[in-house]
Every structure is written in structure tokens, then in C-alpha cells.
Amino acid sequence: MEQRHIRNFSIIAHIDHGKSTLADRLIEVTGALSSREMAPQVLDSMELERERGITIKAQAVRLVYQHQGETYELNLIDTPGHVDFTYEVSRALQACEGALLVVDAAQGVEAQTLANLYLALEHDLAIIPIINKIDLPSADPEKVMEQLLDIGLDGTEAVPVSAKQGIGIDRVLAEVVEKVPPPAGDARGALRALIFDSRFDSYKGVLVYIRVVDGSLKIGDRIRFMATSKEFEVTEMGVFGPHPVPVDHLDTGEVGFFAAQIKTVQDTRVGDTVTLADRPAEAPLPGYRPAQPMVYSGLYPVDSADYGRLREALEKLQLNDAALTFEPETSAALGFGFRAGFLGLLHMEVIQERLEREYDLTLITTAPNVVYRVTLVSGEVVRVDNPALLPPAGDIQTIEEPVVEASIITPSDYIGAVMELAQERRGIYLNLSYLDNVRAMLTYRLPLGEIMYDFFDQLKSRTRGYASLDYQLAGLQPADLVRMDILLNGEVVDALSTIVHRDRAYQKGRALAEKLRELIPRQLFEVPIQAAIGARVIARETVKALRKDVLAKCYGGDITRKRKLLEKQKEGKRRMKSVGSVEIPQEAFMAILRVEES
Numbered sequence: 063m064e065q066r067h068i069r070n071f072s073i074i075a076h077i078d079h080g081k082s083t084l085a086d087r088l089i090e091v092t093g094a095l096s097s098r099e100m101a102p103q104v105l106d107s108m109e110l111e112r113e114r115g116i117t118i119k120a121q122a123v124r125l126v127y128q129h130q131g132e133t134y135e136l137n138l139i140d141t142p143g144h145v146d147f148t149y150e151v152s153r154a155l156q157a158c159e160g161a162l163l164v165v166d167a168a169q170g171v172e173a174q175t176l177a178n179l180y181l182a183l184e185h186d187l188a189i190i191p192i193i194n195k196i197d198l199p200s201a202d203p204e205k206v207m208e209q210l211l212d213i214g215l216d217g218t219e220a221v222p223v224s225a226k227q228g229i230g231i232d233r234v235l236a237e238v239v240e241k242v243p244p245p246a247g248d249a250r251g252a253l254r255a256l257i258f259d260s261r262f263d264s265y266k267g268v269l270v271y272i273r274v275v276d277g278s279l280k281i282g283d284r285i286r287f288m289a290t291s292k293e294f295e296v297t298e299m300g301v302f303g304p305h306p307v308p309v310d311h312l313d314t315g316e317v318g319f320f321a322a323q324i325k326t327v328q329d330t331r332v333g334d335t336v337t338l339a340d341r342p343a344e345a346p347l348p349g350y351r352p353a354q355p356m357v358y359s360g361l362y363p364v365d366s367a368d369y370g371r372l373r374e375a376l377e378k379l380q381l382n383d384a385a386l387t388f389e390p391e392t393s394a395a396l397g398f399g400f401r402a403g404f405l406g407l408l409h410m411e412v413i414q415e416r417l418e419r420e421y422d423l424t425l426i427t428t429a430p431n432v433v434y435r436v437t438l439v440s441g442e443v444v445r446v447d448n449p450a451l452l453p454p455a456g457d458i459q460t461i462e463e464p465v466v467e468a469s470i471i472t473p474s475d476y477i478g479a480v481m482e483l484a485q486e487r488r489g490i491y492l493n494l495s496y497l498d499n500v501r502a503m504l505t506y507r508l509p510l511g512e513i514m515y516d517f518f519d520q521l522k523s524r525t526r527g528y529a530s531l532d533y534q535l536a537g538l539q540p541a542d543l544v545r546m547d548i549l550l551n552g553e554v555v556d557a558l559s560t561i562v563h564r565d566r567a568y569q570k571g572r573a574l575a576e577k578l579r580e581l582i583p584r585q586l587f588e589v590p591i592q593a594a595i596g597a598r599v600i601a602r603e604t605v606k607a608l609r610k611d612v613l614a615k616c617y618g619g620d621i622t623r624k625r626k627l628l629e630k631q632k633e634g635k636r637r638m639k640s641v642g643s644v645e646i647p648q649e650a651f652m653a654i655l656r657v658e659e660s
């Protein structure tokens with residue numbers, strides 16, 4: 063297709079504002095799929111994604127659209143909608159010239175609306191504001207228009223839409239043609255194609271999703287990935303409409319995928335540039351950076367015989383996930399396992415769930431932690447991704463932790479509540495501004511380790527669901543951190559060690575010991591629980607010894623009841639690990655995340 067008839071665009075939105083529903087509608091209206099064969103949210107292909115309703119991996123769909131007697135190729139590039147995947151979002155946007163900014167007519171502009179808008183503006187995209195869900199009784203499109211004006215967009219130009227009822231969809235497509243510029247790019251130049259996604263297919267090897275920026279690519283070409291210098295021969299090419307359709311070439315400005323007998327997505331890094339081996343481009347496209355895990359957790363099989371299967375499962379998942387890292391780790395308490403690195407908590411949960419569901423593994427997972435940069439007295443700098451491996455306090459000069467810059471949009475009534483929460487989490491206040499007369503935006507610098515777990519839930523509950531959050535990494539910052547160990551029966555359980563701020567160590571130690579007392583089932587003997595910093599015990603609790611047989615509760619001959627009780631016990635045991643002579647349930651390893659802040 064000629065460049066002037068191509069449009070590449072994304073849909074960006076705050077979560078739940080209707081991005082997937084609008085995408086479905088665009089696909090349906092352009093006839094890519096009849097409404098009968100249309101499963102809701104065809105862009106989210108993994109089962110898990112559908113269940114959670116979260117788009118994890120970007121994909122592209124080619125729509126064919128007639129406008130004023132001409133035929134256009136519209137490539138809709140899907141972006142993941144979660145803060146864990148900001149880098150993927152930014153690569154997907156780099157492949158576009160325009161973006162539909164979807165705002166819920168009842169909710170208005172939210173934190174991710176703004177964050178996504180800024181990302182899109184950084185990439186110089188044409189923005190088409192869409193006010194969605196105008197069918198809702200609580201819709202207030204006028205108010206949303208004003209909010210759009212406040213953030214520098216022409217709200218009066220916004221397209222009123224009901225993605226659910228199919229209202230306004232044609233106008234959206236017409237605006238894409240009219241307002242999104244066709245791709246620039248040098249059709250005769252050396253090939254430069256941006257990788258914005260890749261996925262592993264067991265028959266074809268890795269499918270690499272690209273946007274051709276300069277030049278063109280055809281089957282049989284020998285390509286080179288500029289970041290890794292690896293070379294492959296293109297065996298197959300295609301586009302999604304949304305079902306895969308084979309093509310034999312992709313020209314300047316076009317979007318599609320190719321296969322080249324590539325065995326692992328590790329070779330096809332999102333953001334890297336593809337060029338031709340015999341006519342390489344001089345420089346890659348800007349902005350590539352390798353995926354960097356931010357959150358680490360220990361993964362241990364409950365049944366140590368499953369260690370090999372766990373390794374195989376992780377290797378398989380890694381074929382399709384360049385951001386997942388893992389290395390073997392041994393824990394005195396849990397035995398042989400792996401320390402795995404993830405982009406964020408959502409990524410971690412998805413991987414853990416897939417390991418259990420798709421690979422039928424039962425795991426003990428340790429509480430997630432961030433990665434610390436530790437400068438030793440000797441001057442040596444070490445990376446610590448496991449709290450148990452933090453060097454002794456005497457050897458440490460400084461510890462630095464990752465911090466984020468967070469923007470929180472809240473009704474002004476809740477500013478006090480939000481500030482209180484941010485302070486509890488060691489936040490440093492940066493700014494307060496008003497979006498309109500009822501809503502404010504607060505910005506804070508916060509330690510990543512303090513917000514990765516329940517910050518968002520807390521924020522929601524303290525603002526009755528009204529506040530929204532977005533954050534970006536903002537480097538490392540020194541902090542007064544110490545390792546807190548937990549001793550059961552007088553023995554340190556390495557998998558329960560955490561890194562906490564010195565000022566909160568006492569409070570956290572007490573709360574954690576209490577929580578563990580609730581979580582660790584009674585044994586036949588008394589189990590003392592101690593929290594300690596170095597050799598100093600800061601809290602102590604005791605799990606009392608078990609007195610009665612659990613079956614004593616069942617009077618007489620009710621056999622089904624008895625069986626049920628035994629099964630329940632077995633179920634409970636499934637996720638236990640014996641540490642020394644104490645049985646510790648999975649929940650205990652996560653207890654640090656659940657200790658109440660006072």
C-alpha cells in the first residue's frame with residue numbers, strides 16, 4: 063500500500079474507560095470480523111488476560127477502510143494498559159502517528175489518561191479525543207470536554223461515542239484518516255523496522271511484530287537485530303486482520319509480523335531495530351532499552367521433586383517473555399528454588415499463576431522485594447535482589463532503593479487522606495495542582511518498595527474509589543534501611559527476611575510477629591517467633607502447642623463430615639513447607655505485605 067493510504071494508530075485510555083470495547087467495534091465495523099464470530103475483546107488473546115480483563119501484550123490489527131472513494135489501511139496497535147508495562151506502551155506508541163485518547167464520559171480524565179497522553183505527546187502523535195460511554199445515564203460529556211480543554215486538548219472536537227452500542231464509530235474511523243498523518247519514512251532507504259512486540263509460537267518460532275520505518279522487508283531476506291547483532295532468514299510474513307493473513311513483503315510505514323526460525327524472544331527485544339544483513343542501516347531507531355526487572359521473588363516447589371519441572375516451566379515461559387529473568391537460589395528454609403525478576407507485581411502474579419495453572423506446579427513464593435544498590439565500606443558496589451543476602455550492617459556504607467514519581471488525581475476533599483497515606487509510605491511531597499475546581503493532582507516521590515503492594519488499594523479505599531494513580535521510575539535514592547530477620551524456634555528462616563526502614567523496624571517487627579502467630583498453625587510443641595535486627599530481638603510472640611486432636615470435633619459416626627475435615631486439612635497442607643520441625647503455610651511468606659500500618 064502507498065504510504066499516503068496508511069494510518070498507524072493506538073488507543074490509549076485509563077483502565078476500564080473502554081479501550082478494548084472500542085477496538086472490538088472498530089474491527090467489527092471495518093468488516094474484519096462479522097459480529098457473530100466476534101469474541102469479546104479479540105485483541106487480548108491469552109486466556110488469563112481475558113479473565114483478568116487486562117491487555118498484557120501489544121498486538122496489531124490491520125483494518126481496511128473506505129473513505130471518500132479511497133481505500134485505506136489502518137493499523138490499530140494495541141497497547142498494554144498497566145503501569146508495569148510503560149516501556150512496552152512507549153514502544154507501541156513509537157510505531158504510530160496518532161492515538162485515540164478514550165475518556166469515560168462518566169469518570170472523566172484520570173491519572174492514566176494524563177500519563178498516556180504525555181507519552182503520546184512525547185512521540186509527537188496526533189491525538190483524537192474520544193468521549194466514550196455517552197449512553198450511560200451518569201455521562202457528562204460537557205464536563206469531560208472542559209477537562210480536556212484544561213489539559214490542552216480541543217475538547218469541542220472530541221468524538222462522542224458509545225463503544226458498547228456502536229454509536230459514533232464511523233466518525234472515529236473518518237477522523238483517523240483525516241487527522242492522523244500518513245507515515246513518513248524513506249521507502250528507498252536501508253531497512254529499519256521497529257520491534258514493538260514478539261511472541262513465541264511452537265510451530266513457527268518467534269513471531270516478531272514490526273513497524274517498517276524505512277525501506278522494506280520480504281520473505282527470504284536475511285535480517286539482523288541491531289541490539290544483539292543476531293542474524294536470521296525471514297521464512298514467513300503476515301498481518302492480522304485480526305486473523306493472521308500471509309503477505310510476502312511489508313513496505314515503508316506498514317505493520318505486520320515475520321517469523322525466521324527464532325528460538326527465543328530473548329533474541330527479539332522490544333524496542334530493537336531490524337535491518338538487512340547485506341545492507342544494514344547506519345543507526346538503529348532511538349529509544350531502545352533492555353527490559354529490566356523491578357520486582358524479585360523466590361519461587362520454590364512445595365514438593366522438592368518438582369524442582370526440575372519448575373525450571374523447565376520457567377524456561378518455557380521465558381521463550382515468550384523477554385522481561386522474565388530467573389536464576390537458581392538455595393534457601394536454608396525452603397530448599398532449592400529460583401529467584402525470579404519481574405517488571406512489576408502484575409507481571410509476577412501472572413507468571414506465578416501460569417506456573418501453577420499451565421504447568422500444574424504447587425509453589426511457595428516469597429514476598430516480592432525491589433532490588434537494592436549497596437555500597438560496601440570496601441568501596442565495592444553490589445546489587446541485592448534477595449533480602450537474606452544483604453551483607454552485615456557493619457560492612458555497609460550506603461543502601462540505595464528505587465524510587466518512583468507518582469501522580470495521584472483525587473477529588474479535592476480527599477487531599478488530606480492522600481497526603482497522609484503518602485507520608486506513611488515515606489513519600490516526599492513534590493507538587494499539588496488543581497485540574498478543575500473539584501479535582502487535584504498530587505505528585506510525590508515514593509520508594510517503589512513501599513507502593514508496589516497495596517498502595518493502590520489503600521488509595522482507593524481512603525478516597526472511596528475516586529483517586530487514580532500513575533507512576534514512573536525515578537532512579538535510586540539512599541535510605542536508612544536494615545534487614546529484619548524472623549526466627550522460628552530460635553532459627554532464622556531466611557525466606558522470611560525483609561528489608562525495612564530503620565524508623566519502622568520496631569513497628570513492623572511487632573506487627574509481623576503477631577501476624578505470623580495467627581498464620582502459623584499450632585504444632586505439637588510451642589513455637590516462639592522472634593523478629594530481630596542483627597543480634598537484637600525486637601519482637602516476640604508464641605504459637606501455643608496443639609492440645610486437641612482435630613478429629614475430636616466430630617462426634618461419632620458422621621463419616622462424610624470426618625472425610626471433609628481431613629480433606630480440608632490436606633488442602634491446607636498443600637501449600638505448607640516444613641522448616642525445621644515447623645510447618646509454615648504460604649500465607650506466612652507474604653505476611654510482611656499484610657501487616658497493618660498504624
Ligand SMILES: Nc1nc2c(ncn2[C@@H]2O[C@H](COP(=O)(O)OP(=O)(O)OP(=O)(O)O)[C@@H](O)[C@H]2O)c(=O)[nH]1
Binds near residue numbers: 080082115143
Ligand atoms: N455503558 C457503556 N459501557 C461501556 C462502553 N464501552 C465500554 N464499556 C464497559 O466498560 C467496561 C470496560 O471496558 P473495556 O473495553 O474492557 O475497557 P478497557 O479500557 O479496555 O479496560 P482494560 O483493558 O482493563 O484497560 C466494560 O464493562 C465495558 O462493557 C460504552 O460505550 N458504554
